[in-house]
Amino acid sequence: MNGKGLRRKKSALCEVKVAVIGGPGVGKSALSVRFLTRRYIGEYDHQSETRYKHEVLVDNEPVLYEILDTCPKNEEDLPSTETINWADGLLLVYSIIDRRSMSYLKRVGSLIANSDIPVYIVANKNDMVHLREVSAEEGAILARHFECGFSEVAAAEMVAPVAVVFQELCRAVLAARRKSKHSLLERMLGTKTSNLRLYARGKSDSCLPKD
Numbered sequence: 001m002n003g004k005g006l007r008r009k010k011s012a013l014c015e016v017k018v019a020v021i022g023g024p025g026v027g028k029s030a031l032s033v034r035f036l037t038r039r040y041i042g043e044y045d046h047q048s049e050t051r052y053k054h055e056v057l058v059d060n061e062p063v064l065y066e067i068l069d070t071c072p073k074n075e076e077d078l079p080s081t082e083t084i085n086w087a088d089g090l091l092l093v094y095s096i097i098d099r100r101s102m103s104y105l106k107r108v109g110s111l112i113a114n115s116d117i118p119v120y121i122v123a124n125k126n127d128m129v130h131l132r133e134v135s136a137e138e139g140a141i142l143a144r145h146f147e148c149g150f151s152e153v154a155a156a157e158m159v160a161p162v163a164v165v166f167q168e169l170c171r172a173v174l175a176a177r178r179k180s181k182h183s184l185l186e187r188m189l190g191t192k193t194s195n196l197r198l199y200a201r202g203k204s205d206s207c208l209p210k211d
Ligand SMILES: Nc1nc2c(ncn2[C@@H]2O[C@H](COP(=O)(O)OP(=O)(O)OP(=O)(O)O)[C@@H](O)[C@H]2O)c(=O)[nH]1
Pocket: 022, 023, 024, 025, 026, 027, 028, 029, 030, 031, 041, 042, 043, 044, 070, 071, 072, 124, 125, 126, 127, 128, 153, 154, 155, 156, 157
């Protein structure tokens, strides 16, 4: 114990695994590193996927993000089943100046059509509107199709909107966890649990948002 009260137990940390997915060069690393370090680094020299860990507060609760920055070799190189199964949530990235990157996400959509993994769509490089190939409306339509959140950002310009994107995906993951826990309880108890307070204990429960 320290002077300021109880030291936080490690088990109280909520872990959220995010795979950052998108076609080549859309800014997956720029977005990830912006979120991790608040800095914009223009060029990344990596030939393979990279994993990061990062702890932040989301809605005043500590969250440990594990971020997988994927690295497709070309437009045909879609994320593996292993990557999708590993993730709790997918950050799907396209570039507003690259129409092919929107098509890439549509192909990813077919891959995850039968899954209920939470996703968030982010359109990057909106500092380059003079070269725009994909309208914001098209992004919003794709997000409606995925039933997920959507925003246009520029990793090159600002930190806050990029952080919001990661926070929103975290909220979607926690909401999905809460929903699956409720439906598991409903199956076990044979009743609706919406009026029951969940008795939270144990490590996995610490990842659930409070009711
Ligand atoms: N103008 C502008 N350029 C950006 C932005 N984000 C990234 N870039 C540039 O886009 C290029 C690709 O960025 P990366 O972050 O390496 O893209 P990536 O999706 O990780 O690339 P791969 O891992 O090779 O698929 C770099 O030259 C970045 O400087 C942005 O918001 N605006």
